């Protein structure tokens with residue numbers, strides 16, 4: 001696994017704990033962090049020792065979004081030509097989207113465990129995760145509107161498919177803070193907790209349950225859920241049939257049947 005500067009990674013019992021690790025900057029994401037996030041999630045995708053990932057932040061906040069220094073420098077170009085400048089800027093934006101796409105495309109479920117602020121890019125990131133849990137005092141802010149910009153790293157595409165679209169729009173237009181308790185009410189997070197310790201304990205229990213299942217089936221379930229979100233029911237069912245025609249007859253299926261017959265828990269490789 002690559003040596004990390006802006007993340008802390010711990011792998012234990014098939015669960016990868018990934019922490020943003022710039023607490024002195026409220027876990028704001030500098031260029032190094034964006035670069036590391038992409039490589040990290042691609043490597044976790046390939047790592048057979050990992051079945052589920054928990055994403056959290058060291059320190060007081062989950063993530064303060066893009067590092068403002070990086071945001072200020074994003075409009076520096078090596079080209080004088082306007083067309084080429086715009087082409088460079090487009091490439092830079094796509095390059096910032098890629099690490100967040102890597103979370104969504106990671107074949108293992110990614111669970112966000114959020115405390116403190118989850119701001120701007122932080123909301124882009126949790127919108128790409130499979131599930132979200134937070135502390136009561138966490139808060140979520142689509143801050144881009146107050147920076148005079150359109151949120152461009154996935155919030156506007158993914159969030160309205162997680163929470164009611166009208167509430168996503170209200171958050172995006174007003175930039176107001178949504179607290180942990182409201183986040184639970186609108187379905188942004190699955191549950192809130194009085195303390196971070198309680199959250200980590202309960203989130204680990206969910207992760208352990210996922211890790212005990214057939215890894216092939218969990219990866220298939222994530223791929224199918226992602227596909228269904230972006231396609232019609234008819235297209236989704238057609239894709240599903242092809243998927244299971246390819247993946248159903250697995251060692252995991254045999255192990256599940258044998259375990260049931262032998263009245264023991266299934267153990268998957």
Ligand SMILES: C/C=C/C(=O)SCCNC(=O)CCNC(=O)[C@H](O)C(C)(C)COP(=O)(O)OP(=O)(O)OC[C@H]1O[C@@H](n2cnc3c(N)ncnc32)[C@H](O)[C@@H]1OP(=O)(O)O
Pocket residue numbers: 024025026028029060061064065066067068069117119120121122143144147152153
């Ligand atoms: C495409 C993506 C776009 C976006 O992501 S737009 C959103 C950009 N993010 C923001 O606008 C957030 C700005 N930060 C804040 O509002 C506050 O901070 C917090 C609410 C996150 C935390 O407040 P508190 O708990 O009082 O801590 P503190 O003393 O303000 O912050 C600790 C240190 O972290 C630095 N910091 C915080 N956020 C960022 C950031 N986004 N980029 C760079 N540095 C940041 C501060 O300056 C400070 O540093 P020092 O101790 O040297 O004063």
